[in-house]
Amino acid sequence: MTSPSAILASHPGAVPTPEGDPSPGVAWHYGDPLGEQRIATRRAAIVDRSDRAVIELSGDERLTWLHTVSTQHLTHLADRHSAENLSLDGNGRVEDHFVLTDIDGTTWVDTEADRGTALTDFLTKMVFWAKVTVAARPDMKVLTLLGPDVLTGPIAEAIGLPADAGLYQAGDLPELRHDDEPLGFWRVMPPLGERGETPVVDLVVPDADIREWWQLIVDAGAKPAGMWTYEALRVRAMRPRLHLDTDERTIPHEVDWIGGPEQGGAVHLDKGCYRGQETVARVANLGRPPRRLVLLHLDGSASYRPETGADVTAGGRKVGRVGTVIDHFEYGPIALALVKRNIPVDAELVIGDPEAPENSTSASIDPDLYTPDDQVPPGRAAVDRLRGRS
Template identity: 40%
Template sequence: MASPFLGLPGAVDIAETGVPAHYGNPLAEQRALAEGRAIVDLSDRAVLTVTGPDRLSWLNSLTSQALTGLQPGESSETLLLDVTGRVEHAARIVEDGETVWLLVDRPEAEGLRGWLDSMRFMLRVEVADRTDEYATIGTLGEPDLPAAVSNGVPLVWHDPWHAVTPGGHQYARGEHPGADWSWSERLVPRDALAGIVDRVAAGEFAAAGTLAADALRIAAWRPRFSTEVDERTIPHELDWLRTAVHLTKGCYRGQETVAKVHNLGHPPRRLVMLHLDGSEGVHPAQGAVVSLDGKEVGAVTSSALHYELGPIALAVVKRGTDAAATLTVDADGTAVAAAQEVVVPPEAGAEADVPRLPRLGAVTRKPRG
């Protein structure tokens, strides 16, 4: 379904998602968004709801985040993992006291709803797709744009990425660029989109495309399910333990892998931000091969031209990749040099202080004396 935002001057839908990627000047749009003066049309995304008195305890038992104590108006995010700890779904959560609202990327909606429905058993929960009723608008800061209200609660998801949530853990070291990340996503009635477009046209606030939002997200090291996740991803590789995983909440599917890798092992891959050499004027696509000394070590997951940092990307590389090395990205046949900014360090994990035991069969000699 094409958004009414595509009727604004300069609107371009590059990927045919139904929403504008930009309005003719992505860098200026980034600046306006970063300064809290712009909104982003995310009406291509989906909205699911879970109602019923067992909704929070049920979701808590299925997913990675502690949700039973969620209060009306509070935001969270959670992951649904498979039995081996790999990420299958991600959901942004708003609780209103009667309903849990799940904000998800559109390709996820059908599969996630179907899986949740299959897990209801005799519990008092109902799952519904509300995408036809509600659209999502993204912002940095708090523009004068009312959100839909349910049970007296404005339906605004505030991204927790600005800090480590209770029960979480951060692998990234030093000052984190996400500390200033004030992203939020508000639900509005879908039939109100045309009126919001009229307010943009009247100059009440600016519109920024999805390219602007992605560039700022990449600079904040913020993973997204539809870009950073593949069939092998575990949360540790993306530093997603910061906000989407509670390490001590108890049992859920995939919890054994989460605990084992965090306490005893190391994630096999790690997220990096790349500062790309822009002299060639080329832009690597998602999936572009990342190599070191001619050997493939990973792939680009997201890339953008940032209004201050220049060309940047997120990539997932093998854990053992030299963190100080300059990497090479294959941008459609052009080799582009890429300096790493470490997000997840190679030594991430092995947090438990477990003493080394003697090797089986080894002879322990008593000291002479």
């Protein structure tokens, strides 16, 4: 059993994440999960995400080297800036999704709890002769601030966040005791919520200081919120999570991880020289991915509660798989799902066994977050022009 985080251990009334949850050992909620979500969208909340694995990359060639082994364009990443990144297998399927921040000559990487060792091992094996050192840093932890009040006022002042801080910018946290201890840093992440109205700021801090930072931010006005809150806002924003909303066949285009930091993406299309790049380029220029990520609204009256990996069917045939399933404070039960690209937005969907009502529930695609697939890829358009097609 995973040991509880320092924050969870200090809140005796908190409820830990369920058994088997991908965020082990942190709080699922603090007694009012739907109220915590509401506060996160309207004021400010703080979420313990200290389950995430943190890795340190040092050395003069860390960014140019990481550029060659991952999907993001990093050769010109400025100091005190972040980016999202992927590691793909040889067929272009997603193996790892991680966030990186370069600050003061060090690149900090954090990823899912169960992928920390695997990603550290992969990066270590890929160093070869590059001037890079890869080190797991279990002594560094992640906290996440949510809500409009985290960007201004007492909370921003407490973490040293400037008024002009933009997406993926980062900076040093203020000293706590003025004794030259590691300080940690803040970084601005893509907003969550229905229309991206909920700002997100991560803090990466030494484990020894996590309780002090937590209390400092709570005293500044943030309410403790569990992973339920973070996950509900993430799902509503259609931000996929590795191994929940992806499977062993997922390619980046299916879950909209395409784009550089300025687009909030993890795969830059103006670069090559990384494992799986051929698949990314082929889909971007000539074809379309076989599946797409959609937001589903579930029948709240059904007794059946789908789990991650459950089948999505239409007309009795399987058309996809369910990812994260969560209860949202405004929209009730919602889920992310990967479905076949040609499934129309008004399709009548069933999750579970369509022949057994007690083991299934109806679902519908959110039309406001559904983008029609009517654009011709640039490579295909060029081929059509050469062949005289309109």
